[in-house]
Amino acid sequence: MDMKGDFMGKPLLSVKNLSIEYEGASERTLAVDDVSFSLNRGECLGIIGESGSGKTSIAMAIMGILPSSAHVKGSIMYDDVNIQCLSEGERNMYRWGEIAVVFQNSLDVLNPVLTVHEQIYECIIEHTSLYKGEADRRVENLLELVGLDPQVSEHYPHHLSGGMRQKVLIAMALSCNPKILIVDEPTSSLDPWAKDEIIHLLKELQRQNNFAMIVISHEIHIISQLADRLQVMYSGCIMERGYTEDILQTPMHSYTRGFINSSPYINPYKDLWGIPSEAYSSSIRKGCPFYNRCYQRLELCSEKKPELSYVATEREIACNRGGIITILEAQDIDKTYEFNGNEILACKGCNIHIRSGETVVLMGESGSGKTTLATIISGVLEADSGQVQFLGKRVEGNNFTSQMGGIQIVFQDPFSSINEFLTVEEAIVEPLTITGIVEKDSRRHMVKLALKDVQLPYDDGFLARRCYTLSGGQRQRVALARSLIMQPKLLIADEVCSMLDPSTQANILRLLKGLQNAKGFSMLYITHDVAIAQKIADRLYVMHEGSISEENLLDIR
Amino acid sequence: MNRDRTKMLLGYLLTFLIIITLNFFIPRLMPGDPFTSLSSEEGDITVIYSEEQIERYKRYYGMDRPIAEQYIGYLKNLLKGNLGYSIYYNQEVVSILKNRVPWTVAIVICSLIISSFLGTILGSISAWFRNSKLDKILYISMVFISEVPAFLMGILLLFFMAGRWGLFPLSGGMSMFTQYSTKCEVILDILHHAILPVMTLSIAKLGEFYLISRSSMLSVMSKDYMKTARGKGLKSRRILFRHGLKNSILPVITRIFLSLGSIFGQAVLIENIFNYPGIGTLMRQGVMVRDYVLIQGIFLFVAITVLTMNFIADLIYKKLDSRVR
Numbered sequence: 001m002d003m004k005g006d007f008m009g010k011p012l013l014s015v016k017n018l019s020i021e022y023e024g025a026s027e028r029t030l031a032v033d034d035v036s037f038s039l040n041r042g043e044c045l046g047i048i049g050e051s052g053s054g055k056t057s058i059a060m061a062i063m064g065i066l067p068s069s070a071h072v073k074g075s076i077m078y079d080d081v082n083i084q085c086l087s088e089g090e091r092n093m094y095r096w097g098e099i100a101v102v103f104q105n106s107l108d109v110l111n112p113v114l115t116v117h118e119q120i121y122e123c124i125i126e127h128t129s130l131y132k133g134e135a136d137r138r139v140e141n142l143l144e145l146v147g148l149d150p151q152v153s154e155h156y157p158h159h160l161s162g163g164m165r166q167k168v169l170i171a172m173a174l175s176c177n178p179k180i181l182i183v184d185e186p187t188s189s190l191d192p193w194a195k196d197e198i199i200h201l202l203k204e205l206q207r208q209n210n211f212a213m214i215v216i217s218h219e220i221h222i223i224s225q226l227a228d229r230l231q232v233m234y235s236g237c238i239m240e241r242g243y244t245e246d247i248l249q250t251p252m253h254s255y256t257r258g259f260i261n262s263s264p265y266i267n268p269y270k271d272l273w274g275i276p277s278e279a280y281s282s283s284i285r286k287g288c289p290f291y292n293r294c295y296q297r298l299e300l301c302s303e304k305k306p307e308l309s310y311v312a313t314e315r316e317i318a319c320n321r322g323g324i325i326t327i328l329e330a331q332d333i334d335k336t337y338e339f340n341g342n343e344i345l346a347c348k349g350c351n352i353h354i355r356s357g358e359t360v361v362l363m364g365e366s367g368s369g370k371t372t373l374a375t376i377i378s379g380v381l382e383a384d385s386g387q388v389q390f391l392g393k394r395v396e397g398n399n400f401t402s403q404m405g406g407i408q409i410v411f412q413d414p415f416s417s418i419n420e421f422l423t424v425e426e427a428i429v430e431p432l433t434i435t436g437i438v439e440k441d442s443r444r445h446m447v448k449l450a451l452k453d454v455q456l457p458y459d460d461g462f463l464a465r466r467c468y469t470l471s472g473g474q475r476q477r478v479a480l481a482r483s484l485i486m487q488p489k490l491l492i493a494d495e496v497c498s499m500l501d502p503s504t505q506a507n508i509l510r511l512l513k514g515l516q517n518a519k520g521f522s523m524l525y526i527t528h529d530v531a532i533a534q535k536i537a538d539r540l541y542v543m544h545e546g547s548i549s550e551e552n553l554l555d556i557r
Numbered sequence: 558m559n560r561d562r563t564k565m566l567l568g569y570l571l572t573f574l575i576i577i578t579l580n581f582f583i584p585r586l587m588p589g590d591p592f593t594s595l596s597s598e599e600g601d602i603t604v605i606y607s608e609e610q611i612e613r614y615k616r617y618y619g620m621d622r623p624i625a626e627q628y629i630g631y632l633k634n635l636l637k638g639n640l641g642y643s644i645y646y647n648q649e650v651v652s653i654l655k656n657r658v659p660w661t662v663a664i665v666i667c668s669l670i671i672s673s674f675l676g677t678i679l680g681s682i683s684a685w686f687r688n689s690k691l692d693k694i695l696y697i698s699m700v701f702i703s704e705v706p707a708f709l710m711g712i713l714l715l716f717f718m719a720g721r722w723g724l725f726p727l728s729g730g731m732s733m734f735t736q737y738s739t740k741c742e743v744i745l746d747i748l749h750h751a752i753l754p755v756m757t758l759s760i761a762k763l764g765e766f767y768l769i770s771r772s773s774m775l776s777v778m779s780k781d782y783m784k785t786a787r788g789k790g791l792k793s794r795r796i797l798f799r800h801g802l803k804n805s806i807l808p809v810i811t812r813i814f815l816s817l818g819s820i821f822g823q824a825v826l827i828e829n830i831f832n833y834p835g836i837g838t839l840m841r842q843g844v845m846v847r848d849y850v851l852i853q854g855i856f857l858f859v860a861i862t863v864l865t866m867n868f869i870a871d872l873i874y875k876k877l878d879s880r881v882r
Contacts, residue, residue, distance in 0.1 A: 095788060095790030103781070109781045114803070122789070172789075
């Protein structure tokens, strides 16, 4: 084994099967649920997750300063010593001297009646062998190091601004040259300029002093700039772990994706949609913690708690389904039309895949073959060669369009896609009537639900109206309701907005996106409009003269 | 800043004026008058007056004049620093007070120091070991002794420690009719006499300081900076006394000065139990014989003391808590 291997093989800190439970007045809350991770020398590990996911509890457990109501299980090994088993006095030798924290910035985080100088000074006296005068000088040096005027040391904490207080906290944490620095929400209360300054400062200090760092934050912006590796926490469990860049680029757990999609930093143009509903907390937990908010949950997920396991190199996720599943995959699709003896190549060697719960935009100029591809994917049109797989099964004819939970397609022109002499009810109920998969009695109820979903009236009067009396926007909603009644897992929306006026277009778009967020279906949205693509797409395919390529959303203009 | 200070001074001045006014009227609203008193207490020379003499003295002391006129006269005299002439003792009130005040002030200050110091330490320890056996025992016993009336505690102490076991003298501020060879002996004798009253007052106040200190420390301990201090790996002693106590002591200090009012009240009772020669016994005497002038003098003294202490409390609080500066 070479030197590097040996070096990497022995982590500086390793946390094994850590569980933290808080005892409340009436019930126990599980804050951290069987978490294991390790930290190597000199690296920076990010822990990200929404508030209450247990991030800070882990940090406090490492420092051994959880309140007495917390019950801790598992081990925390620092350099082969299980510091979890040490007495309070022995632990003090590790606190600050070996592992220090930059506490979360709050008004009360520094003692209000002691000067900045005394609060830094006492750490140095306690943990190093420096004499009084040397310690005084060290305090000044530390303050200079973090970019503060040494005169600040004579001030009391309430004289400082939030940014200055953050710097004092950093200086205090570095006072005894710790090997590990835990940084808890370093920038949560700061303005953007101060944020950037603190990030830059932490990076620079780590470069100079070469300590290992654990950064805890709910801000992707901070984590992405500081952390080499990232672990995503939800409700006390690690959901995904890997290299920061990889995770942000292609999240593989549906929670991670939802979290990233909620960040304006990652999505500067796109509408923001949070993850629907709330995390629940309870001490008796069965199954996956993300169960109640997951798009692709199965019966199994309510029973079995997923283990964190590798799905790729340096990528672990905790999901019973192996992460976000690919719902549709089309490979090497070729299609040629013959027209008066001329051959028109509509699709050549098209590859496309759609994962569950995502919005994929297929963009291209008119005549580039978008609609042909969409129709092939839905199974309505047959390809010359290549095949389409939906949930692992081959798409042939109308096998999935005639199924509940299959594929549905909404077309560009609501005037011709719906028979205008049908009543609203007849138009919407038609798929159910044709397939006959639902009992007659419950159909009317389903029609009403679908109308409610698309925000149309659902009284008997409206149900009995003929479609030709409706406006374009209303008809497009009826077309949408007609697709939704089949509860599709994939909705193909082919230029659904292009014939509508801008305001109706915006309403329909938001409605679609909102429905997708609430119901969790995947969507293939076909358009020629760049701006719309940027607004709604998770991923983007561009089609040009029958060929297709995937493009980065931020690169297109 | 300056405006605040002016406001504060005006506040104190107004309070002072109200106190003077009440001070003047309260004794005069009590039933009886100085000249009909017949009782006389040990050692003091008193006179029994005839009707004619009473009339004359009333005129002499200005008590036959309308009350408003008396009030203005009183204010005028106050401005000159003249508290009047005790009717009963036939002596200047100022000089009577001069003799009596040091005794009271000494026991009050001693017991305040002892009770606040002990109370704070015990309260902090109790909070630090919250919910432990030690905490529970301390808490229950402190609540108990703070509910026992001071005079009862005094009588118990007097009965056992002085009466039964003879450890301390039964009464007075110093031994009567003895010859002292050195100054040192005088001091020891005075201390010996002061121990029981001081002990009684201290015990009476201890529970109050304990409870305040405990609850203040408990709230301080839940603060983020205490977690910071623990995280820094400091010794428990330093965390408790430097980080905790320096914050939790603020309400205790305010309470020390605020409790001056009530402790003077308790001192009055306790001095009477131990027959201690302070203003407590003097006040009882004054009330018994309706010596308006003397009572007014004592009240005025107590009021000024309490006001001054409040003022000092304000100043000290600002000094200790950098946030109010």
